Amino acid sequence: MNNLKSVFTTSHYLQRVEIGEKLQGKCLRNVSPAVLSCYFVIILISILAIIAVCARLSLGVRSGIEYHRPCYATCPKEWIGFGSKCFYFSEDMRNWTFSQTSCVALKAHLAKFESPEELNFMKRYKGPSDHWIGLRRKSSHHPWRWTDNTEYNSSVLTRGEGECAYLSDRGISSARNYAPKKWICSKSNRYT
Incomplete structure (x- = not known):
C-alpha cells in the first residue's frame, strides 16, 4: 500500500x-x-x-563623520541647563566678590541673562532666597555692567542704591558688596 x-x-x-x-x-x-x-x-x-x-x-x-549624530547639551553635575547655558545655584551665602571668584573657579561667571526667558528661568529656580548675579557698578552714578564689562541695557529696572545686583522675588535689586547672599553662576553648554 x-x-x-x-x-x-x-x-x-x-x-x-x-x-x-x-x-x-x-x-x-x-x-x-x-x-x-x-x-x-x-x-x-x-x-x-x-x-x-x-x-x-x-x-x-x-573618517570620524557620523551621520544623524544627535547633539546633547551637557552641564556639569548640580548645574541646570537652559537654552545655550548652564546655571549653578549656590547653597552657600557670601559677598558679591567671593561669589564671582567662586564662579570663576568653576570656569563660569556670575549669571548674565540675555533674554526675559533666561531671567524668568533664574527667578523660578532660585527659590525664596536672594542670589547675586553678574551686574555691578562703580557707584549709583555709573551704569550697570556685566562681569564681562559689557554695559547692561536696563531692560529690567534695578532697584536700590547698592553697587552689586542680586535677584530677589521682586526682580533685580542692589546691595553693598559685603552683604551675604547666595549666588548664580552661568556658562555656555558643551556639546557632545
Whole structure:
C-alpha cells in the first residue's frame, strides 16, 4: 500500500514539474531579448547603487563623520541647563566678590541673562532666597555692567542704591558688596 501511495505521489509530482517547465518555457519564449536586457540593466544599476551607498557610508565612519549624530547639551553635575547655558545655584551665602571668584573657579561667571526667558528661568529656580548675579557698578552714578564689562541695557529696572545686583522675588535689586547672599553662576553648554 505504501508503494502505491509513493508511486502516486511521485507521478503526481512529476506531472506538476512537467507542467511548470512547460509554463516557464512559454513565459521565456514570450519575453523578448530586449526586455530581458532591460531587466538585466535595471538589476545591474540597482546593485551598483547599493555598493556606492555602502562605500560612502563606510568612508564616512572611517573618517570620524557620523551621520544623524544627535547633539546633547551637557552641564556639569548640580548645574541646570537652559537654552545655550548652564546655571549653578549656590547653597552657600557670601559677598558679591567671593561669589564671582567662586564662579570663576568653576570656569563660569556670575549669571548674565540675555533674554526675559533666561531671567524668568533664574527667578523660578532660585527659590525664596536672594542670589547675586553678574551686574555691578562703580557707584549709583555709573551704569550697570556685566562681569564681562559689557554695559547692561536696563531692560529690567534695578532697584536700590547698592553697587552689586542680586535677584530677589521682586526682580533685580542692589546691595553693598559685603552683604551675604547666595549666588548664580552661568556658562555656555558643551556639546557632545
